[in-house]
Amino acid sequence: MDWRITDPVNLLGATRVALAQGGHFLVSRIAPNGPILRERNLSYVHKASWGMYAAGVDHETISRLLDWAQREALRDNGDFYFPDEPPEYKDMQRVYRPLTFGKVAAWIGHPIIRLPRVLDRVLQYQHKPSGGVFHWIGDDPRRPEAPATLGGLNTTFFGHLMLALDMPEPAIAAGEWVRRWVEANRAHMAAGRLYTSMAPGGDLVTDVQPGEHIWKVVDTQSPKQEFWHVGTSMAYLAALYDALVSRWGHSRERARPHLDAALALLDFEATMPLDTYLWPSKCKVGWGAGELLRVLVAHSIGDAAAIERAYRVAERVAVFTFLDNQLPSGGWPCMHYPLSELAPEMAFSYKPLKGAVAVPSTPIAGSKTIWLPGEEITGEFLGEMKAIEQGVATWLRART
8 A cells, every 4th residue: 555645535535625625616716706707708608617516516607617617618519618818728628518518408407418419419429330430520510521530539529418318329439440440559558658549440540740749649757747637538438338237228248348459558657757647637547546546446347457457547636636726716726738749838847836836827829739728727627626526535435
């Protein structure tokens, strides 16, 4: 047990305090006192709704965010965006943002995600032969435009929405895409590399040019990468196993390949150096480890070593990515999200010292980054920290 850096009971209590503080921060940022429901950018509400739900904010308040998205951002084609948003929001995250707030809508019974125009459009993003999900397919539902690659981010968030809507067929198809992606990467992971996208035909994208490394590969060396590829996939595979067995009547044997894929990702993550947990993009790894810990314990599967490995990863994200970086306000700082490992903003540190973070608090003109406001970062961190809280609580109950 000498690898533990905290007492698990203490960690659980601290996580619950952080969730409450973060939820209070998000509510305090609703207009007129903050940008939520004021700024015409969907990024101020899509993850804030997730974080508010995780923090236990009343559903009436969360519904205000969803009402605003429906009233202000829903377009005729069923997509959500503001026409004047820059392309890094409007296009690069076209389906990602409604996938995030859509699952919250399903959880609280808000009708926005079940509007036929909306749900039909969301389903159109899934590549039917493979189950993967595109990030963007153009503006005309009658003539979708398929990008060259598919990735785990939109595929897994789509899958979580399908779980929330209790739609097994598209959820399982998304899970199969993720499972195949993991299988295609097994030999590469053994060598310390994970390629992050596949062509629609199923081939891994392994051609990596200078400047492309950060969005095509995750390795076990660099402390600043898109670590979330591991986390979001681990979270979905674990949650899908849970749904297959608990809700949809599948046998454990039939569902097991999804769990095995999640455990393969956990093994890869367990080789990561400690300093990788200081980069904000580690956040979804906490989600994945928390979900996997909960599922392993709740279903009494996995050996003791796997369960402790899941706790170890969840603990490190909770402490180093979340708790240590939470500001006195209850929120977390903004992020200048690099689109290339060659961007000078890669040098930024998001570690608060005496409550201050030495990064610009507003977008940088001409930057090769996507500016993610603190309200968005806070919402995401709370949603993922909730999975850690649930996983650790389930584990502790099983030990008593």
